[in-house]
Amino acid sequence: MARIAGSSGARTAEAIRRAALRLIWRQGYAAMNLRDLAAEVGIQPSSLYNHIETKQALLFDLVHDHLTALLAATDAALEAAGPDTLERLRAFAAHHVLYHLEKRAEVYIANSELRALDPPNHGRVVALRRAYEARLITLLEAGMAEGRLAVADITVAAYAILAMLTGVCTWYRPGGRLSNAEIVDQHVALVMAGVLKRSAA
Amino acid sequence: MARIAGSSGARTAEAIRRAALRLIWRQGYAAMNLRDLAAEVGIQPSSLYNHIETKQALLFDLVHDHLTALLAATDAALEAAGPDTLERLRAFAAHHVLYHLEKRAEVYIANSELRALDPPNHGRVVALRRAYEARLITLLEAGMAEGRLAVADITVAAYAILAMLTGVCTWYRPGGRLSNAEIVDQHVALVMAGVLKRSAA
């Protein structure tokens, strides 16, 4: 008899990814062990290998898939924001914060476990990150060219902005005092206040 | 690395701390192993135990000593800045960035290896971190009370600012295009632009 779709196998694979995400987020890649991962999923360690290639490949998949999805979602948000540079910048910041609020584990891992990737995987992931950062740098360059933004150094500003926006992952707890929208708005405001030419708001 | 000739105990202990700092920074606490640490110092793994209690105690010492030193240096910088709230805020931001530029390894470890501390050590370190964050929160509260700052939420602003300023550790490389002073100035400007009430600059 044929295996039904969404079968136990696929469900197990997805459970492994979810559990790995959580464990690596909390403990780090090196500190996570496959025993604990298997236990979390409710299978034996050896059974993991029906679904993953190696521990390293699992990490790469998680990071790679996250960055690919982030890039696609960002491009969609910029598209939706229309052609105006400041609108696109606001949209970038808002989307970044919101996405990062919702995918804290993925984000954290993609940032902090880069070093755990072996060289070939590392290269591919760094390329994706560069592509993402380029979205912001392009906007800052456009804003400068249009005379509507004022930053001393575009690269430094881009990294500072990304650091600030990403920082939300560190302290955010769902169900906290502030709504996601409030958090997003405040961060967008901080960014825009930091980069806008005084006369251009 | 070569054996440190005529190494007194104190010199070996310091070499261990320096090497551990570097290795944990690059690889993370869990991924660092004591064989490599010993090799870096030029001694046998068992000799480490003449100078450290355990790997865990070594991590705690590094984090604890860093946070204690940061707190002391920050208080000195604030003292030197005089009584004006905005001056003190600028001094805090400037000092934070400069200190973080110079102690990137310590900072990174103190931030990202908190989770590797066992519960008693974790508690003591978190208390120190809270004390440091309180320095900034106090300044923001004072600025708000004086009507010279405008932020929607002080806690969120504090964490966002700290995230941005600390982010410098991620990308800074000594000998890069910008001087430390330029990096500091730009970050101070970004912070002040973000929090100043428009009429109060």
Added chain:
Amino acid sequence: MARIAGSSGARTAEAIRRAALRLIWRQGYAAMNLRDLAAEVGIQPSSLYNHIETKQALLFDLVHDHLTALLAATDAALEAAGPDTLERLRAFAAHHVLYHLEKRAEVYIANSELRALDPPNHGRVVALRRAYEARLITLLEAGMAEGRLAVADITVAAYAILAMLTGVCTWYRPGGRLSNAEIVDQHVALVMAGVLKRSAA
């Protein structure tokens, strides 16, 4: 030793127990190391952990299982001896010697490695030992109450008898000059001569 071909898990587990028994008997628990144990069984040291929890748990299992089996076998022997107190006492002594001749390793370990058990395990084993000693003490009390035994102090007598009977483990070598039956008989005779009231033989 050679690899056990087609070893099922249970067979390996049993081989580990047998080898551990022998090694601990000869060298003591602290002096036995798991590398040697594994080599004796014909597996790698890490493979031991598919069958034991820890070295300490292995010791506890050996001691606990021995004492449980000894208690059960003793009760069966007493049952078979019928109701007469002196018959039961003879049966106890005979069974003790015979069992100890055949299980010298288990006995020795249970006696001399008590101190190597960690506190919780130690407590459980001591309770089993007390239960065993109580079998003899009960018989001596009954014999005294019936006026057929004469000992100055029942507890001292019980310990002295157990020490004497157990002492056989120290010097017995299978295939020696005396048959097991002769050794048993002589020890029973020594015990009975020591405790019988002169008029009651």
Added chain:
Amino acid sequence: MARIAGSSGARTAEAIRRAALRLIWRQGYAAMNLRDLAAEVGIQPSSLYNHIETKQALLFDLVHDHLTALLAATDAALEAAGPDTLERLRAFAAHHVLYHLEKRAEVYIANSELRALDPPNHGRVVALRRAYEARLITLLEAGMAEGRLAVADITVAAYAILAMLTGVCTWYRPGGRLSNAEIVDQHVALVMAGVLKRSAA
């Protein structure tokens, strides 16, 4: 200035022996470590080597000195008992128990840590033990020759008696319910009752 007799050095050496005796008694030779021994004495581990040659030599000294002293004291007790075989046997048993009550640690170590001695040391100690056992065997042989004792096998009887008398070390606690004299008397009685020819008491 000359070193005074009973100087700190000699006192340290004696303290080491006393502490080693206690630790080996409680934990066994293999489980005792020189760190703990040094701590017990109040010096650093490396300082032990001003007083002992090796851990192994320390064990040998303790065992050897004990057996030598035991032999000498036994011979003195037999001498004092006069020429009568039964008197000498009673004296032997009484002396054995009393000596063992008072030197429980030494006795235990000499019995159970034989296996921890390396071959040359082991041989020398076994010779001393044999010499001691020979004292009892000689008495039993004499008693048999005189027709006053009745045992099935002299060697078995000797080992059984020694096991019983030595067993006192296992359970004796100073300050217990019975006086040393009572314990001694009871054991002497058990021995004599076990070996006397019925008509010869």
Added chain:
DNA sequence: AATGAATGAGCTTTCATTCAT
């Protein structure tokens, strides 16, 4: 797809011992 058993490499840590001071 799942598993129990095995493995080799590696981990942190302990150990008895040495030696210059």
Added chain:
DNA sequence: TATGAATGAAAGCTCATTCAT
């Protein structure tokens, strides 16, 4: 006589991974 620092060997145990079933 005492010690702090060093060491090589070894300890118990964990790890990611393999493979026959």
